[in-house]
Amino acid sequence: MKFLVVAFATLALAVASPTQRALVQPAPGGPAPIIDLDNFEPIAIGPAVIDNFEPIAIGPAIVKPPTPSASSPLVQIILNVNSNVAGSPVVIEGAPVPTPVQVVEEADTPEGVIVAEPVIVPEPVLVVDQPAAPEAINVAEPIFVPPVVSLPDTLN
Numbered sequence: 001m002k003f004l005v006v007a008f009a010t011l012a013l014a015v016a017s018p019t020q021r022a023l024v025q026p027a028p029g030g031p032a033p034i035i036d037l038d039n040f041e042p043i044a045i046g047p048a049v050i051d052n053f054e055p056i057a058i059g060p061a062i063v064k065p066p067t068p069s070a071s072s073p074l075v076q077i078i079l080n081v082n083s084n085v086a087g088s089p090v091v092i093e094g095a096p097v098p099t100p101v102q103v104v105e106e107a108d109t110p111e112g113v114i115v116a117e118p119v120i121v122p123e124p125v126l127v128v129d130q131p132a133a134p135e136a137i138n139v140a141e142p143i144f145v146p147p148v149v150s151l152p153d154t155l156n
Contacts, residue, residue, distance in 0.1 A: 109115055
């Protein structure tokens, strides 16, 4: 059955032919694009020659500040002022009146308050002639893993 499928596939490839021959013409070296030799121009692969060379500016760009336009503003503020109201400031009854601040070198301590002096406790320093020896390190015996067993050819 496989032989028949391969035979028919080979026969189909042998019978098949390209449908569009206008773009490609077969040649001894195989199909290649058609070249019009009348308008043939070689491709320039050398370095480009620049007549007016200008170096690239690396410094900061100078940006002109925007000029204000005469059009309508983006934000419009409307103030409604009533001119019929008396021009005296608002006074709230019972509010504390501000007094000037007095700077004092030492604050007066009220009676019954005990002011304690700060106590600085130094930490004891231990001087050791030799550091303590580290504990014994137990090194375990190495575990050897048996080599890989290969399977028989019938199981591979």
